[in-house]
Amino acid sequence: MFDKLKLKKVASSITLADPAATDDTPSKKQIFHNRSNYGVNLGSCFVLERWIYGSLFTGNEQTELQVVSRLVNQQGADKTRETFEKHWTSFMSDSDWQWLQDHNVTSVRVPLGYWDVGGGEYTSNTKYSNYGKSVYKNAWSIFKSHFVEKAASRNISVIIDIHGLPYGANGDAHSGEDADGKAGFWNDSQAQLLVCKMLQFIAQDVKGYDNIAAIQVVNEAVFSSDGKKQATYYSAAINSIRNADKEIPIIISDGWWPDQWVKWVQSNQPENSSLGVVVDDHCYRCVSDSDKAKSVQQIIQDLDGDFLTNLTKNGEGVDFVLGEYSCVLDTESWKKDNGEAHRAELVKQFGQKQIQLSKTRAPVGSYFWTFKFEAGSGGEWDFKEMTSAGAVSPPYNLKGKEIPNDDTFNSKLKSSLDAHEAYWKKANPNEKYEFYRYKDGYTTGWNDSMNFAKFDGSVIGRVYAWKVARRAQHISKHGSSNFLWEWDQGFSSGMDDFVNAMAG
Incomplete structure (x- = not known):
């Protein structure tokens, strides 16, 4: 009860952001905070996912927690730390960063678990408490040196995406903990307070970098019909970050219902001011039964009417980002209307349609899921392959062009x-x-x-x-x-x- 009251106190009276624009000429940091990004996710680096990088998994393991638990039992914490650090430090080569720059990628979204932050300082009384200060003690410094700083050297920004929260913001394996479908984070005030403390640390610790595009406080929050628990956490998270940095953009999840959070931002944002909040929408058309019942052609056609539409006041006052999308469609969809015979062209149409719609409806940017696969090929989930296929490309191509006089x-x-x-x-x-x-x-x-x-x-x-x-x-x-x-x-x-x- 005490934790619940304390959380509500932290969440009271949401702190506004400082103005995004100040001087006549924007600073480099302000441009990184406010430009439209053509981006990609670096999935399965700091939050393991078996289907992307599977060599560390055995048997029926699906989560990073299962992997680290077994490895520590088998070989001890030090050797397990070395195993994970090798994965993190080798994940992105210099040639990978160069490829991103050569293909006009301006930003990367890096999924992180709470266990990766601050030398494991924020794992007390969590499922990672036995590993945070041993296996993960260098994860945060590696993230900064090998990701933030490497990206900065190529004018690429970074979204710090807190993908894994204690007990899960959703019930899926990509939360990093046992996938039990319970999304226990929303019912645990102590865990939320712990994460708010962590978010304030993050905001303070990365304040010296110009190229942090945003801090994302949750990934794919579970759907909620009233959103009350999410609203309390979002308010507390925003205030915690604003204690350290009143400028950094803050990303919240739309919980699979964009208009719910359009209304929330609009109701909490006074006229002629900004909360500094960006709403994250994910566009996948390969999961629901309703999408599987459609042909690929119909899915592409329907994007006009079902991607970030029907928003209160047309979404006035709310900035959106497309934090995840892919070119994947379900086998059932490909079977319809002779889709398979025209697969290459339809994949291209699907990817480009998402890019073009996000240009106007989610102008903060689009981030493909995902960049690379351990097997070397990820098909229509693979950013490099989809780039080669012409299915994804930058919505703007102004780099190197002459400035109008x-x-x-x-x-x-x-x-x-x-x-x-x-x-x-x-x-x-x-x-x-x-x-x-x-x-x-x-x-x-x-x-x-x-x-x-x-x-x-x-x-x-x-x-x-x-x-x-x-x-x-x-x-x-x-x-x-x-x-x-x-x-x-x-x-x-x-x-x-x-x-x-x-x-x-």
Whole structure:
């Protein structure tokens, strides 16, 4: 009972994030926090999954906990630590990082277990308590040296994805603990407080790195009809992170119901401010019976209507990321409508459709599951194979292209402003519009996009958080108004026109 009350206290009064944008020219860290990312997951490195990297598993083992328990019994903690450290340090070679850079990958999402963090400091009274400070004592430092720092050297950002939570945020084996289907984390206030303490440590410990794109506080939270337990944890997690860092983006899971968390963000986020929260959606069309009943062609067609749609107020005020997706579809789907005969082309269509939809509906970025397989090939789960097949590719290709000059800006601004003025003067000739706000928004959107593009062709992705910070600056300078919508429209037009002009 005491832990439950303490958790509610930590969760009370959610702390807002500092503005995403501050100075006229964004810093490198601000670009890493706010750009749109073309990314990939590094699955089965720090949270083992048998179907991806299976050599450490034997018998019926499915979880990392089962593996580490057996190995410590067989060979002791030191040898087991050496086994795991070899896996972590060899997982990504220099050529792997170079391949990512060569293929314009801008970010990696790295699944971690709570047992990997801080030298095992956060494993007390958990299922990993016997191993945290022995087997995993160097995991966190290896993560920083071999992943965060290696990525930084190639201008690649990192999402710290807390994939494994005590007793499981879901009942699946990828939680790292025994897959019993219970998702016990949500019923254990002590475990949630432990993780909140850990999240504050993480935020403080990585604050010195520019290239941390976000901290994700849970992966694939179990579906909940009311979301009350998730909401309490999310609030406490946000406040814990904000105690250490008020700027870092924080990712929450949509729990397979995006609109539930759209409403939650909207209800907790005051006007002209940002919680600094990004909602994570996963797009898989190979699991549910309803998807298996469809042909591949129908699944591709239905994406328009079932991927991040029907959101309250069209998702206003909420930034989304597509944290996991693949090109995999079920055998039953391939059997229908002669799909197998056209597999290569349909796989390409499926992957590209997800990329294009995420560009506008989840502009924070898309992260394919997953990068590599121990066997060397993972088929339609394999990022390299799907890249070679043309099924996945960067949604933007601005890197190395020429920045539009002032003449282009002036021409685009005039054309856009003239069209805006003409439309609204005709719509309501008696209204006293404030067209200067549109011009100011357009100029800001264009200039911000230009400054992002100068860094490896980056594009603004965390659009709401960035836009609301710039809008607040506009209000501070020019005052509030019933015509702030003109500034909003101008900002969006400036961003879009810049990207289109640079893309040619």
